[in-house]
Amino acid sequence: MTNFEDSAFGAGHDHIFLGAAHEDNERRTWMVIALCSAMMVAEIVGGSLFGSLALVADGLHMSTHAGAMLIAALAYTYARKHATDNRFVFGTGKLGDLAGFTSAIVLAMIALLIAYEAISRFLSPVPIHFNQAIPIAVLGLLVNLASVWLLSGNHHGHSHGHSHGHGHGHGHEDEQGHESEVHRISDRSGKFVLSVFEDGVPPVFRITPETASATLSASAVSVTTIRPDGMRQTFAFADRGGYLESKDDIPEPHAFRAIVRLPGGEHQIEFEEHEHDRDDAQASMHRDHNIRSAYIHVIADAAISVLAIIGLLLARAFGWVWMDPLAGVIGALVIANWSWGLMRDTGRILLDMNPDKRMAENVRHVIEDNGDTVLDLHVWRVGPGHMSAIVSVATGHDQRTPGFYRAALKRFKGLSHVTVEVNPTRVVA
Incomplete structure (x- = not known):
């Protein structure tokens, strides 16, 4: 007999999976379009009045720049206005990724055009009007720097992210490169590392062997925390394959004395509360690829202007006319590299690749720690900072409904939509 129930976190079961800074990023993108459009009109009109072909050409170039920004702005506006449209099964949160993928293709085409023009000038050099070209390049750089400033208010280094660990003197990175607070323990049964791990998940204790001979059984290990007010809490552990992890989360704050019980005896360790260091650029789950694509456009244009x-x-100082096309080739390579990175990241999301394998592993652990079995599990991103999961569970506990598992999974930040299928392992008479 199979019991199936579909539900999501949050009252009303809505499917609004827009990024936290969606409206602010939308406003900033339209501001950049207004700036580029004003500069475009000024250059084309000024160039036409004063007979400057170079100024007209730069104005036309600025129009392509505004057009690229328009892709991002329209995606923001459309996603916001149709966020509650039930025709979009999982909301409009991924529309920004589609716009980012489109912008990446436009960037790749721009890189090819720049490279083609640069190679053509290597083969057939053309006279350069330095007195006109240099001021226009400086003007373009100033416009791009203003655009960067407008977009950078919520962008923070090409991505929106959210991961945190402790940055202390005894900090340590695990095998996946995630920083956590650690203490090393020498026990008669071997050497171990005790860490507070909280990268993208609620904080938990982890115990990892440091030597090949050091082995532990989860049932033989426990950690008891004693807080300044005398409150005690004992943590049991589960085997994660290569390390042990506490079954319960560690409440804030992380200032306490810990009594660690290992097969070789007890060890007392002091944990201090440290300020969390949030590194937004490293959490792909929270990246807004739409604002990232707009940012890359203006950064790429600024880089081209500098080059x-x-x-x-x-070229003017030393007569090195070849320096101008060489700068174009370098710029084309830089833009192509940025384009590929954006295309790769957005393409993965559009194809529903899981951006955070640890999230899936942790969902599985939470369910199986309760004595159940995960038959099928899918985790994917539905918008900046929003993940969705479909879980099929086999359980021998008749009283466990989908609501039981949804409540257990509420601990995970960013898991915004959950569908649970419960399969009893025995038929109820």
Whole structure:
């Protein structure tokens, strides 16, 4: 007999999976479009009045820049206005990733055009009007720097992320590169590392052997915390394959004395509360690829302007006419690299690749620690900072409904939509 129930966290079971800074990023993107459009009109009109072909050409270039920004802005606006449209089964949170993928293709085409033009100039050099070209390049750089400033208010280094660990003098990175607070313990049964691990999940204790001969059984290990007010809490452990992890979360704050019971005896360790260090650039689950694509566009344009200014100055000072096309080739390679990174990251999301394997592992552990079996599990991203999961569970506990498992999974930040299928392992008479 199979019992199936579909539900999500949150009252009303809505499917609004937009990023936390969605409206602010939308507003900033439209501001950049207004700036680029004003500069485009000024350059085209000014170039036409004063007979400057270079100024008109830069104005037309600025129009392509505004067009690229328009992709991001329209994606933000459409996603917001249709966030509650039930035709979108999992909301409109991934529309920004689609816009980012489109922008990545546009960037790749721009890189190819720049490379083609640069190679053409290597083969057939053209005279350069330095007195016009250099001021226009400087003007373009100033516009791009203003655009970067407008977009960077919520962007923080090309991504929105959210992961935290403790950055202390005794900090340590685990096998996946995630920082955690650690203490080393020498016991008669071997050497171990005790850590407070909290990268993207609620904080838990982890005990990892440091030597090949050091082995532990989860049933023979426990940690008891004693807080300044005398409150005690004992943590049991589960075997995660290569390390032991506490079954319960560690409540804040993390200032306490810990009594660690190992087969070789008891050990007392002091844990101090440290300020959390949030590194937004490292959590792909929270990245807003739409604002990232807009940011890359203006950064790429700024980089091209810088390279152009350097190439033009050297060409004018030393007669190195080849420096101008060389700067173009370098710029094309830089843009192509950024384009590939954006295309790769957004493509993975559009194909529903799991961006956080640890989230899936932790969901599995929470359910199986309760004595049940996970038959099928799918975890994927439905928007910046929002993950969805479909879980099929086999259980011998008749009283466990999908609500029981949803309550257990509420501990995970960012797990915004959960569907649970419960399969009893014995038929109820």
